[in-house]
Every structure is written in C-alpha cells, then in structure tokens.
Amino acid sequence: MDAEKQPLRIGLIGFGCVGQGFYDILQAQSGLDLAITRIAVKNPTKPRMLPAERFSYHADELLNDLELDLLIEVIDDPDEAFRLVSTALRQGRRVVTANKAMLARHLPELVQLQTQFGGTLLYEAAVCGSIPVIRTLDNYFIHEPLRAVSGIFNGSSNYVLTRMSAQGFGYGPALAEAQAKGFAETDPTLDMGAFDPRSKAVILAAHAYGVFLDADEVLNLGIEGIGAGDMARAAAQGRKIKVVAAVQRLPNGHVTALVTPQLVGPDSPLYTVEHEFNGVAIEAVYAGTQFLTGRGAGGHPTGSAVLADVLALQRGLRYGYTKQATAPEAQLTTELELNAYVSHPDASVLREVLTWLELPAEALRTDAHGAYAEGSVAVQQLWSWRKELRTNGIFVAREGSIRAAAPVAEAVAAVWA
Ligand SMILES: NC(=O)c1ccc[n+]([C@@H]2O[C@H](COP(=O)([O-])OP(=O)(O)OC[C@H]3O[C@@H](n4cnc5c(N)ncnc54)[C@H](O)[C@@H]3O)[C@@H](O)[C@H]2O)c1
Numbered sequence: 001m002d003a004e005k006q007p008l009r010i011g012l013i014g015f016g017c018v019g020q021g022f023y024d025i026l027q028a029q030s031g032l033d034l035a036i037t038r039i040a041v042k043n044p045t046k047p048r049m050l051p052a053e054r055f056s057y058h059a060d061e062l063l064n065d066l067e068l069d070l071l072i073e074v075i076d077d078p079d080e081a082f083r084l085v086s087t088a089l090r091q092g093r094r095v096v097t098a099n100k101a102m103l104a105r106h107l108p109e110l111v112q113l114q115t116q117f118g119g120t121l122l123y124e125a126a127v128c129g130s131i132p133v134i135r136t137l138d139n140y141f142i143h144e145p146l147r148a149v150s151g152i153f154n155g156s157s158n159y160v161l162t163r164m165s166a167q168g169f170g171y172g173p174a175l176a177e178a179q180a181k182g183f184a185e186t187d188p189t190l191d192m193g194a195f196d197p198r199s200k201a202v203i204l205a206a207h208a209y210g211v212f213l214d215a216d217e218v219l220n221l222g223i224e225g226i227g228a229g230d231m232a233r234a235a236a237q238g239r240k241i242k243v244v245a246a247v248q249r250l251p252n253g254h255v256t257a258l259v260t261p262q263l264v265g266p267d268s269p270l271y272t273v274e275h276e277f278n279g280v281a282i283e284a285v286y287a288g289t290q291f292l293t294g295r296g297a298g299g300h301p302t303g304s305a306v307l308a309d310v311l312a313l314q315r316g317l318r319y320g321y322t323k324q325a326t327a328p329e330a331q332l333t334t335e336l337e338l339n340a341y342v343s344h345p346d347a348s349v350l351r352e353v354l355t356w357l358e359l360p361a362e363a364l365r366t367d368a369h370g371a372y373a374e375g376s377v378a379v380q381q382l383w384s385w386r387k388e389l390r391t392n393g394i395f396v397a398r399e400g401s402i403r404a405a406a407p408v409a410e411a412v413a414a415v416w417a
Pocket residue numbers: 013014015016017018019040041042043059074075076077080098099100101125126127129182183184185186296297298299302
C-alpha cells in the first residue's frame with residue numbers, strides 16, 4: 001500500500017468520558033484517514049465497551065511506539081499528563097491534550113519544548129469544550145488589540161446554577177447530576193470552587209495577550225456558598241447568578257484576570273447561557289464584541305474538539321503565540337475594586353465578613369432568606385480573605401467590570417463605559 005494512503009495512527013491515552021467520546025465520534029464517521037491504533041488505560045479490571053486486547057495498561061508503551069503518528073492525552077491526572085505530554089514533545093511529536101489544569105501550570109515550558117524539539121501541541125478541548133475560542137484568538141485576532149475575553153468557562157457550575165434557579169434543585173442533587181453526565185472533574189471542587197475556569201482564563205490570557213499568568217495569583221471564588229436565598233434575591237431583581245471569568249487589559253495597559261460569581265441581567269449575553277453551555281465574549285478594539293457559545297463540557301462535545309485538533313494537526317496547524325513578543329505586563333488584582341454582593345444565612349457571620357471586606361456595618365440587610373450586603377470592595381481585600389470566604393461559604397458576586405481603585409476609578413469607568 002502507498003505509504004501516503006496509510007491512515008494517521010493515533011495513540012489514545014485515557015478512555016474515560018472524553019476518550020470514549022472521541023472514540024464514538026470517530027466510529028460514527030467515515031472517510032477520515034484516522035485510526036485509533038492503540039489505547040492506554042489505567043485500571044485493568046474496569047469493564048469496558050471494547051475487548052481487553054484493545055488496551056495497553058502502561059501509557060509509556062504508547063510513548064515508546066514511534067510508529068504512532070499522533071498522541072492524544074485525555075487522562076484526569078495533571079502531573080502524569082505533564083510527564084506524558086512533555087516527554088512526547090521532547091520526542092518532537094504531535095500531541096493533543098484536553099488537560100487545562102496541566103496546561104495552566106506548564107504552558108511556558110510546553111511552548112518552549114515545541115520550539116526546541118519541533119513537535120506540536122494543540123488543546124482546543126481544554127477551554128470551553130466545543131467552542132473554538134483558542135483558535136479564534138490565536139489565528140483570527142493575531143494583530144487585533146483586545147479589551148477583554150470573558151464569560152462562562154465552566155459547564156458544571158453553570159449546570160448546577162441553572163438547575164438551582166430554574167428548576168429549584170438543591171446544590172447537592174444538582175452537582176450529582178453534573179457528575180453523572182460527565183461534566184464535572186474527578187475532583188468537583190475544581191469546578192464548584194472556580195479553579196477550573198481559572199485554569200481556562202490563564203490559557204486564554206496566553207492566546208489573547210501573550211501573557212503567562214501564574215494561576216495561583218489569580219483570584220477565583222466559586223459557588224459553594226450560593227443558596228436558595230441568593231437565587232430568590234437575584235430572580236426578584238430579574239437577574240441570574242453566573243460564574244464569570246474575565247481576562248482584561250486595564251487602562252494602564254496591564255493585563256489582569258479574575259473569576260467570581262456575578263449577577264447578570266437580561267442585557268448580558270451570558271443571561272441565556274444555561275446548563276453545561278459556555279459563552280465567551282471577545283471584546284476587540286476594532287472588530288467590536290463577538291460572542292461565541294456552545295457546549296462547554298461532556299464527552300461528545302469535548303471529543304469533537306479533540307477531533308478538530310487531530311484534523312488540524314494533520315493539516316500542519318500550530319499555535320502561533322504571536323502576541324508573546326509584545327506581551328503587556330500582568331497585573332494582579334490588587335489596586336482594583338468591584339461591586340460586591342455578599343450573603344450568609346447567619347447575620348453574625350456576615351457582620352465579620354463586612355469587617356474583612358472593609359464594608360460599613362450599615363451595609364448589612366436582612367430579609368426572609370437571611371443576611372446580605374452590597375458595596376464597593378477592594379479586590380485586595382477579597383484576595384487577603386479568600387480562604388475564609390471560601391471556608392465560610394460566602395457568596396461574593398460582582399456586577400459590571402472590575403475597575404481601578406480611587407482616585408482613578410471615575411476615569412476608568414468612563415473608558416470602559
Ligand atoms: N469531561 C469533560 O467534559 C471535559 C471537558 C474538557 C476537558 N476535560 C479534561 O479531559 C481530561 C479527561 O477528562 P474525562 O472527563 O474524560 O475524565 P474521566 O475521569 O472520565 O477519564 C479519565 C480517565 O483517565 C484514566 N487515567 C488516569 N491516569 C491514567 C494513566 N496514567 N494512563 C491511562 N489512563 C489514565 C482514568 O482511569 C479515567 O478512566 C481531563 O483533563 C479533563 O479536565 C474534560
């Protein structure tokens with residue numbers, strides 16, 4: 001047989017939700033010159049849809065098989081994923097990964113390995129499932145200055161919020177559903193605590209601005225503290241609670257990122273993004289704002305993004321990382337402030353929170369659902385008290401853009417209006 005007619009030989013590492021999703025899609029399509037030649041799994045005793053002889057039980061066997069044209073890494077262990085992906089890149093190979101936690105920690109090194117050894121890594125599936133946002137930023141907005149890239153980057157927490165608000169579900173049952181449907185991470189605190197959308201924000205910062213942010217220095221607050229009372233208050237105001245991640249260029253030219261729950265109204269495109277769907281707004285200086293939406297989690301949507309990367313690799317696509325050359329400085333969220341809403345069923349707990357956040361005691365209100373308060377809060381305070389805010393299940397929402405703290409707050413608000 002003519003060597004050029006051989007299908008691309010794929011080594012698939014990980015056969016969970018995403019691995020099987022990718023496998024299903026490939027089985028259902030004809031005419032693609034692709035073959036899943038080897039599959040590596042971890043657990044030899046787990047019942048699977050394919051006969052045992054289809055599997056290897058050591059991913060290193062796939063790394064050592066240089067007949068494989070391309071490796072796909074879709075396991076749930078970020079450290080092992082980094083070992084596998086970085087080894088493959090040192091071999092100069094073509095690799096696809098969906099592992100955002102691993103990418104957010106190691107992106108600079110993975111970029112450097114591609115330059116040094118000539119391999120290629122694509123990872124569209126790692127950010128917002130089936131939405132082609134990385135490619136849009138990397139290929140289309142190559143020279144366009146961007147004001148912000150923001151939106152709903154986590155399907156599981158959005159699913160839980162949708163079930164709680166529209167269908168009156170409790171937090172626990174809603175999360176159990178998100179897990180059963182394959183949306184949640186193996187450790188769901190990554191989703192509910194907004195660590196997962198923070199990883200995605202870090203990855204998008206690299207493609208939108210050429211900046212490699214340190215994930216540990218990006219403030220992320222999740223939805224563990226949100227209760228029926230918060231849902232009822234939001235609904236009474238005609239708003240919904242969404243976890244919004246934002247990477248944005250500040251008027252001083254620096255880039256910053258933040259992930260928090262937010263109260264959004266019907267004027268926001270995020271208002272109608274429900275269940276496991278994600279939505280990304282790209283605010284470009286000349287093109288204006290574009291909004292991308294689609295399924296952000298699940299085996300088939302994510303498998304579809306993996307397939308798109310495989311086909312792109314077949315055509316020779318690489319990310320350009322062109323904005324790295326002119327990357328602005330990253331700025332941590334200090335010196336910024338936002339409109340905060342905090343709540344707790346117990347007023348005495350909330351009183352203490354107000355002192356942490358330097359909000360006046362008079363801001364405290366109570367209603368049938370418990371205690372809440374609203375006011376302008378320095379992000380530095382949220383940062384300092386982030387562990388306590390999480391442990392106490394305090395819900396902090398923001399509304400509108402974060403802004404530089406006084407005395408430039410008014411000027412900044414005008415720029416962003
Ligand atoms: N589920 C989604 O919607 C989704 C979406 C985008 C990205 N991702 C990412 O894709 C990756 C896989 O997610 P998933 O939902 O398929 O998880 P999963 O838990 O369903 O499957 C992961 C599989 O990897 C296996 N595994 C772990 N270590 C392994 C090793 N060393 N060798 C071989 N197999 C190993 C596990 O046993 C498990 O079966 C994760 O990084 C996740 O963050 C998931």
